Amino acid sequence: MRKVAPWLLVLLVAALLVLGAMHYGPRAFAQRLFFIRVPLLSAIILFSLPIIALSWGRNLIGNLLPVGAGGAFAITLLALLTAWVDATAASVIWSSAHARFSVPRVDPPAFLNLNNVKWSSALAVVLILVVWWKSPAGRAWAGAGVLGGIGAAAAVYGLANSLPGDPTEYWLLGTVFQVLSSLFAGLGPGYVGVDGKLRSDHAFALAGFVVLLLLYALWYLLGSRTLRSGKPKWGLLPSLAYVLILLLLLTAILSAFSFFLDRFRLPLILFVVLWTALVYFTADTDHIFFVSSPPQGGMALVAAGEAVRASLAEARGLAGGGKPAMIVVCASGGGIQAAAWTARVLTGLQEEFGESFARSIRLISSVSGGSVGSLYYVASCDPARGAPPQDRLDAVLAAAATSSLEATAWGIACPDLLRIFLPRAASQAHDRGWAIEQAWARALAGADDLMARRLSDWSRDVARGRRPGAVFNATIAESGNRLLLSTVDFPATPGAIIFGKDQAYAGADLSVVTAARLSATFPYVSPIARAADRAEGSPLDVEGWHVADGGYYDNFGVMTAIEWLRAVIDRYSSEVSRIAIVQIRAFPEDRPAPELHSGWVFAAAGPVKTIMKVRTSTQIARNDLEIQMLQDQYRGLIETVVFRPRDAGPLSWHLSEQELERLKRDWREDRWNRDEVAKLRAWLP
16 A cells, blocks of 8 residues: 555546647646646645555655644634645636636636536545544544535635625725725736626635735644643644645745746746745744853852762662662663654663662763653652652653644744744744643643743752753754753763853753754654753853764764763762663664665665664764773663664654554563663663
């Protein structure tokens, strides 16, 4: 199915092209296809989206499809509206092409008639059926949602068609449309009829676009309110609904501009490039994250040695004076699977070994999705006991597995889209990065306001030995250097920058949620951002570098952990019984089968694919070598264990119940992971 479905789609499109050319003639049909290229592309996307999600795009967008009954309602409504917008835009352009572009008149096909919704609705049928079939709410409830969406769409369409054919029959609209007729007449032929009035199909499309803008404003405000306060719960739509909203608006806007520009032989892509260049040079559209000064007036990170001394003193007191163990955790990146797997391993090891395991952790070096899982684990630590309470472990795992894809999709479709078209009207503080932070901050049930917790707060707990040190690894986009968003200070490799201590970030403080988000700047899902100070007149000067995902440099967090260990091991090796390096890898070992008979496709894509694959393999080889060298230097003192799931998961920020259960099962039952637990049990005192 995964390989056959895309080819069936290609064959279907090819068949339609052949039939169209035979019916209208190759030249006339090619002209009309060019004129309606925007709504045609939108229609292809709408029709093929579920096919792609179920086939080769499964790992990227497959999790967009399972939604509840309310989601089925919203997606059905928006899918039908998208289909009608595609048909309306194509119909208006096709019917006006002879007047606008001086080409022979050609009657449009039946499905492009403004009053024929049966054919246009067929574009949404596959998506609606797949959403109904995949719904975790059950077929009956999902069916009710689908029927409700169809009813709502029918009501919208009935309302639109109940309006008089001539908008000037309305008392107020008459004046408005007379003004519009005069304005559109200045744009050249194709907009107004021989009577000098705005053509009825253009008027219908314009009225529909106004309605779309009103709905867009409603979705924007509801989503913003939900992210700020968590209320109303239904204020955020499913991620797929925001994809459809984006498709709706872009189809309407770009169709209108293509109809205007094609008369002058100006490419639409040229307009897009010029507009984005204008926005770039006239408005600051950078994505930003906020920093501040800590209460003491400076970011005083606790030194690694002092943190270890304090934590060892706490551990010896709890262990009755014996030598405690030292545990260093490295959590890799990989989207929400990495977040959930990191939380599953950390909470699972605490369940296996008790709270003494958490109190033995001296450092957690995390990257990307692993930073999200470690965020919730470290945030759940009770400073009075130096470990998360046992009854909080389920909440940690639930928070790490909570979907933030809806918040991200809202950020892309609402504030980020607005900043492209109206940058002055968009708030620079609100984007998809802000949205994902709000979702993460509220995911941990029963916790304090995570957005109010800062790196300096955690650093003070680390200094007292009451919380493990945490490093959220990120990368400076301009230079490729590591940026360590850390609660401990240690001598890192030259070129690495410790936030709050080095260079432009000296004296700055940061929310722990923002630190996790910067570490997890998953390509294009969350934005690469630069620092800005929220307070006016602040002495901080942090603007400049853009921060990207930590996985670009080291997707496993091992290099930072090794540097931290080298900073403390000589001083404290005699005070600990054993040292364990716990590696949490979010994906199984990659051993793909050879790709035979790939021909020119592999010849073209092979160099890029090799770069992507070698990035991971070289990091693992370097990390293994560094650990082996450390073990050889301190023979008998250091051991490492690696935990990994059995299967690869989705590359997104949504995890289905089945995928979460699979991760739990991999932890409980997978032979590799159980052997590593036994290995760790035999190593620790």
